[in-house]
Amino acid sequence: MQEILDASAPSDWRVPDPKNTLYLDLDSGQVVIELAPAFAPAHVANIRAMAKNGYWNGMSINRSQDNFVVQWGDPAEEDKDRKPMGRGTKPKLPAEFARKSDGLPFDRLPDADGWAPQVGFSNGFPAGRDPATNTAWMAHCYGAVGAGRDVAADSSNATELYVVTGQSPRQLDRNITLVGRVIKGMELLSVLPRGTGPLGFYEQPSQRTPIRSVRLAADVPKKDRVAIEVLRTDTPLFTDLVESRRNRRDEWYKHMAGHIDLCNVPLPTRAPPPKPVKPATAPKSKAKPKTKKR
Amino acid sequence: MQEILDASAPSDWRVPDPKNTLYLDLDSGQVVIELAPAFAPAHVANIRAMAKNGYWNGMSINRSQDNFVVQWGDPAEEDKDRKPMGRGTKPKLPAEFARKSDGLPFDRLPDADGWAPQVGFSNGFPAGRDPATNTAWMAHCYGAVGAGRDVAADSSNATELYVVTGQSPRQLDRNITLVGRVIKGMELLSVLPRGTGPLGFYEQPSQRTPIRSVRLAADVPKKDRVAIEVLRTDTPLFTDLVESRRNRRDEWYKHMAGHIDLCNVPLPTRAPPPKPVKPATAPKSKAKPKTKKR
Missing domain, CATH: 2.40.100.10 (Cyclophilin-like)
Structure with missing residues (x-):
């Protein structure tokens, strides 16, 4: 991971x-x-x-x-x-147990779940979804x-x-x-x-x-x-991360599970990496300026 | 429950x-x-x-x-x-990751599980089982x-x-x-x-x-x-208990899950009830003796 x-x-x-x-x-x-x-x-x-x-x-x-x-x-x-x-x-307040799933981002896991017809992540929140009733809810x-x-x-x-x-x-x-x-x-x-x-x-x-x-x-x-910062759940990288946990390929594991539960998926956070610091004097190197610094 | x-x-x-x-x-x-x-x-x-x-x-x-x-x-x-x-x-020691399921008591749950073909309890221990390979393991x-x-x-x-x-x-x-x-x-x-x-x-x-x-x-x-004492898992009472947790029928619950996960099943224990004590003299009151007090 x-x-x-x-x-x-x-x-x-x-x-x-x-x-x-x-x-x-x-x-x-x-x-x-x-x-x-x-x-x-x-x-x-x-x-x-x-x-x-x-x-x-x-x-x-x-x-x-x-x-x-x-x-x-x-x-x-x-x-x-x-x-x-x-x-x-x-x-x-009204009960807010579930909402319409129409219009809600949903990064679906392919894995079976006993509690919900479908499970995945919506803007980083573990969630269930039922296409039959057009509803989604946090898990x-x-x-x-x-x-x-x-x-x-x-x-x-x-x-x-x-x-x-x-x-x-x-x-x-x-x-x-x-x-x-x-x-x-x-x-x-x-x-x-x-x-x-x-x-x-x-x-x-x-x-x-x-x-x-x-x-x-x-x-x-x-x-x-x-x-x-929180890792996005709607990226190819997140899909790779989930797969790395679904089927662990490191030497320690002898049996690959072939499955991951919604609530076992890690949702990493981090302190933002430090911004690149511009030197006070013109650098001698020809390094390109970083256009996507955060 | x-x-x-x-x-x-x-x-x-x-x-x-x-x-x-x-x-x-x-x-x-x-x-x-x-x-x-x-x-x-x-x-x-x-x-x-x-x-x-x-x-x-x-x-x-x-x-x-x-x-x-x-x-x-x-x-x-x-x-x-x-x-x-x-x-x-x-x-x-040898690795004891799984054993033959033949001959092992297994009180199977009907509920789906993503990690094992079958799940249930063996002498009170949550366990998985795979009939295809004749193996069982603790969960x-x-x-x-x-x-x-x-x-x-x-x-x-x-x-x-x-x-x-x-x-x-x-x-x-x-x-x-x-x-x-x-x-x-x-x-x-x-x-x-x-x-x-x-x-x-x-x-x-x-x-x-x-x-x-x-x-x-x-x-x-x-x-x-x-x-x-530990509640047995091979009894009709235990089956009833699991069902009472799979589909909660008390007033608080508005949506019955219709499912329970192996690891959500409670495995109650208790201090053994005191043995009934025979009174030294005949009791004067007509109160019924409590046979099931805890």
């Missing part, structure tokens, strides 16, 4: 839109989430507004259930003294971020967000609104001590992990934004 | 054989592993001997790679001053325990053991010897800080997690053994 990445061109990578990039800051470091307005426009709009309002600042991660999810939000969520969502938010792979809800399908308002930290719970696909995925810092969430209450909620407030802030990258001064 | 378990009979449960039960004791608590001699007899024999010799006592967990595995063994494994495996062990689900190896297929000797802590890396199936699975205490392994060296190895010895001891239950006095 590394060989393939080393051979990548700048055009094989993309920079997530700051309007769709969320920073979750913990004492242990920063988690970066890419939001998916193509799948959950109403939830993403609420998340953007709540981040601007500082809604989650000072709240906590209240749940960590082994081999399943972590979840954050207002611990007083059920009470009447819960924190107001603030300006620009909607108290009630609950490791790192998927979703909006907790009650029994009613339209009972999520994006105040409570969860992240998948265990074996892909694909039974949740089309049952709950996913809003994006973690692109950096998963290891800060996956190691959180498991809660011992029902569903992995912490029994003592002191066991919760404090949230310093949740901010939209677009609301953060440019100099303070995280420099990160 | 809880309703189904509540209706279980004692015969739906089994007690793991102490000869096939390994205790991994950490400062944070105890991990219990069930060994699978039906799949890896030579590796399990070495593990039993090494546990008796106290081979791993005082060693450490040296690796934690996010969304993949933790691994323990002798940090000096590559060096000439590595610890001897001791009495009753074999320095070299790399969450909690699977395997024996690290070098490039040569027969280079594992069971000194280095790993546990799957992430999305099921089924590409390893039939490529490495699995020796069993964790039946208790996964949450002690899954939260270990991720190592920052290559492959998730810790860069500093101080970051490793010390191992107090690794013992075979059969070598531990009966009074000190863990009382644990």
